[in-house]
Amino acid sequence: MTDNDAHAPDSLEQPWARAGRQPRIAIIGAGMSGIAAVVKLHKAGYTDLTVYEKSDRVGGTWRENTYPGLSCDVPSRWYSFSFALKADWPHRFAYGPDIQSYMESVASEFGVTERVRFNCAVTDLRYDAPCWDLTTSTGERQRYDVVIAATGILHQPVYPDIEGLDSFAGSAFHSAHWDHAVDLAGKRVGIIGTGSTACQIVGAITDQVSQMYVFQRTPHWLSPLPQKAYSSGWNNFLTRFPFLQRVIYEYYYQLMVRTFSAATIGNKFMQRWMSRICLKHLADNVPDPTLRARLTPDYEATCKRMIFCSDYYPALSRPHAHLITDSITRIEPAGVRTADGELHELDVLVLATGFNAAAFILPTRVTGENGMDLEQTWDGAPRAHRAVAVPGFPNFWMVEGPTGPVGNLSLIAISEHQVDYIISMLDRMKADGLAAIAPTQSAYERYNAAMREAIKTTTWATGGCKSWYIDKSGVPNLYPWFPMRYLKEMHDPDYSEYRLIK
Ligand code: NAP
Numbered sequence: 001m002t003d004n005d006a007h008a009p010d011s012l013e014q015p016w017a018r019a020g021r022q023p024r025i026a027i028i029g030a031g032m033s034g035i036a037a038v039v040k041l042h043k044a045g046y047t048d049l050t051v052y053e054k055s056d057r058v059g060g061t062w063r064e065n066t067y068p069g070l071s072c073d074v075p076s077r078w079y080s081f082s083f084a085l086k087a088d089w090p091h092r093f094a095y096g097p098d099i100q101s102y103m104e105s106v107a108s109e110f111g112v113t114e115r116v117r118f119n120c121a122v123t124d125l126r127y128d129a130p131c132w133d134l135t136t137s138t139g140e141r142q143r144y145d146v147v148i149a150a151t152g153i154l155h156q157p158v159y160p161d162i163e164g165l166d167s168f169a170g171s172a173f174h175s176a177h178w179d180h181a182v183d184l185a186g187k188r189v190g191i192i193g194t195g196s197t198a199c200q201i202v203g204a205i206t207d208q209v210s211q212m213y214v215f216q217r218t219p220h221w222l223s224p225l226p227q228k229a230y231s232s233g234w235n236n237f238l239t240r241f242p243f244l245q246r247v248i249y250e251y252y253y254q255l256m257v258r259t260f261s262a263a264t265i266g267n268k269f270m271q272r273w274m275s276r277i278c279l280k281h282l283a284d285n286v287p288d289p290t291l292r293a294r295l296t297p298d299y300e301a302t303c304k305r306m307i308f309c310s311d312y313y314p315a316l317s318r319p320h321a322h323l324i325t326d327s328i329t330r331i332e333p334a335g336v337r338t339a340d341g342e343l344h345e346l347d348v349l350v351l352a353t354g355f356n357a358a359a360f361i362l363p364t365r366v367t368g369e370n371g372m373d374l375e376q377t378w379d380g381a382p383r384a385h386r387a388v389a390v391p392g393f394p395n396f397w398m399v400e401g402p403t404g405p406v407g408n409l410s411l412i413a414i415s416e417h418q419v420d421y422i423i424s425m426l427d428r429m430k431a432d433g434l435a436a437i438a439p440t441q442s443a444y445e446r447y448n449a450a451m452r453e454a455i456k457t458t459t460w461a462t463g464g465c466k467s468w469y470i471d472k473s474g475v476p477n478l479y480p481w482f483p484m485r486y487l488k489e490m491h492d493p494d495y496s497e498y499r500l501i502k
Contacts (some may be wrong), residue, residue, distance in 0.1 A: 015130050015435035016145045021146040022048040023044035023426065026134055028361065029053065030116045031060015032081075032103060033399035033415035034150035038112045039083060040419045046426060050144075051112065051240045052136060054121035059103040059114060060152050061097055067178040067197065067350075069204025070096030073225055073308035078252035081106055086246040087238040092228045093308075126367045130395065130435035130501070144176035148340065148422060150399045150415075151364075153406065154355035154468075160192060161374065162331055169333035172349040175201060182348055186210045190336055190344060192328070193352035194220055196307045201352060202321075203311030212321040213344050215328055215336060218465070219294065221301040223274065224281045225308040256409060257483050264302045264459050265480060271459060275301040294325050303463025357468040358382055360401060368393035369438075380400075383448050385439035385497065386489055387479070388418050394438035394501060397422045404449060405479040405486050414483075417490040424493045428500070436501040443497035454480035 016023040025046060027037050029054035038049050057063050072079050076094035080086055084106045087265035090098055107113045117136070124135040125147055132147045157174040159165065166174070173179045175197045184205055190213040191198050198214070199222065206212045238245050263270035278301055286292045295313070316323055326338035335346040358380055366374035372392040384390050387404035388397050399418045400411060425437055452475060455461050461467050469476040479486055 017429045018433045024048045025148060027051045027148045027150055028122045029060060029150040030058040031150065031152050032412050034111050035075055035103065035107050035147055035414045036081060037150050037419050038115060038401055039110045040416065041423060044423045049115050051116040053116050053118050053123045056118050058107040058116065059100045062100040062103055065096060065176055065177045067201050068297045069200035071200060072099055074410045075252045078287040079412055081412055084417055085249060087245055088235040089230060091230065093225055107449045114372045122364050124365045126390055127394065132395065136270050146395045148399060149361040151361045153400050154357060155355040156359045158354050158356050159351060160353045162328055164331040167333050168331050168349055170347045170349060175352040177402045184208050184348060187347040188345060189348045190215060190346040191350040191352055195352060195354060196305065198352035199307050199309040199312035200314050201350060203309055206315035206318055206321055209448060210320065213324055213346065214316065215324045219297045220304055220307050221297050222281060222309060222312060223278050224310045227310065231474045253413065260306065261409065261483050265482060266457050271301055282313060286317055291323060294323060299465035300385060300459050300463035302459045303465035304467040340491060358471055360398065385444040385447055388421060389439045391439050391441045391444045393405055394436035403479055405483040409483060417487050421490040421493055428495060432500060434500050438499050439497055440499055451480055
């Protein structure tokens with residue numbers, strides 16, 4: 001019997017946990033959380049897994065983003081799957097192409113790639129108890145017992161709403177859709193945005209271009225990135241002693257959680273320490289006091305996502321680099337016009353203006369019990385129960401869903417813990433012969449009310465900035481407690497928070 005035969009609707013009349021068969025699981029997205037889901041579910045004995053991927057390769061954000069300077073500011077030895085540690089990372093902070101080839105090799109080695117339906121976006125999910133009807137962009141329709149959305153957080157580019165954007169006569173593209181056909185050498189290049197992406201791009205391209213214009217709306221806090229290349233000797237040593245790779249993984253885990261995470265959730269000592277590092281980095285690299293003042297944030301460090309980049313300030317201090325802080329009034333065929341009336345003439349315009357942080361699985365239409373629509377339920381302010389489930393949507397799980405710990409953590413690690421939680425739920429369904437499982441409305445409300453209360457004291461809410469963390473309801477869409485608490489939540493599920501449907 002082929003996988004497709006197995007999905008014939010008749011065979012799904014009986015809930016899987018009572019029929020003694022494998023649950024048919026659809027995983028949406030073949031990025032790092034989709035890869036983690038397949039590997040961990042398979043290891044836990046759940047083997048009927050189909051992955052739907054809108055693109056033609058695995059890798060998610062690392063496939064999508066190919067801009068110059070792309071790297072990960074989370075240490076590579078931690079930004080790795082716990083089940084596939086890699087001894088030979090070339091750098092302490094991996095570059096995008098190295099991470100993409102790691103994703104592809106893990107997916108291939110662990111049998112993920114062969115389960116992926118590529119170029120197949122899931123457009124519609126409809127709950128028809130106790131299963132989900134899934135429809136794809138290719139017109140395929142299947143029924144699944146369980147759906148896991150591993151669609152990532154920041155995957156829909158945001159284009160700025162600036163008058164005349166379409167009138168620009170040169171090349172204009174979003175950072176997430178880098179146009180590699182455009183040769184930057186000797187060109188006048190402008191970039192809108194000064195987030196992590198923009199800083200990496202500016203650091204990488206400024207030396208190639210004739211003029212570099214950086215349009216800054218808000219200065220960001222920027223820490224140096226202690227990048228270094230690993231020697232082959234050290235990597236060979238780690239290959240021979242894999243337990244050391246595990247020790248280093250745990251070391252970075254603890255280090256990042258106890259420093260950056262602590263700073264964001266209210267540890268003032270850590271926050272001051274990080275501010276000092278950033279201000280020293282600014283002072284050391286930007287000798288011009290006027291430029292330095294324009295680059296100094298007037299809100300607290302870690303309020304927005306911290307940036308780690310060592311070559312942005314030196315690039316900005318080059319004679320042909322210009323920091324523009326007057327607001328943009330419009331874009332014209334020849335360039336960008338700012339509020340002081342000046343036209344900054346450009347050949348290339350890069351939009352490093354970020355992503356829609358309220359999307360998650362949307363725009364896939366998700367219809368739960370009693371016709372509940374997920375987009376309407378969220379209404380621009382997505383929330384979930386423990387970041388993985390929503391009441392009214394049984395047997396529907398999210399990896400990296402709303403209010404999970406993000407910030408400067410390894411999202412690979414967080415994804416893995418969330419998959420462990422989902423596995424616990426499947427195990428419980430199996431043990432009790434359940435047809436479906438969904439969080440109760442009251443547990444969801446209690447959890448989110450506690451979060452709303454706790455978030456008030458975090459720097460994300462009190463630091464005096466606007467960021468993509470803050471959603472339409474005006475509240476940061478983040479986990480407000482120490483990440484270790486979240487890991488405990490993930491490994492000690494409270495089933496009384498769930499409707500266990502027979
Ligand atoms: P971002 O952090 O959202 O930054 C967007 C930038 O564009 C901000 O500077 C923003 O200004 C500016 N902007 C947006 N709309 C604008 C407008 N209409 N006019 C002028 N400026 C505008 O986006 P990102 O840099 O692409 O980063 C997104 C996230 O991706 C990061 O927070 C991070 O989580 C992740 N990332 C991670 C890494 C890594 O190394 N791990 C690397 C790159 C990205 P304001 O600040 O004033 O809003």
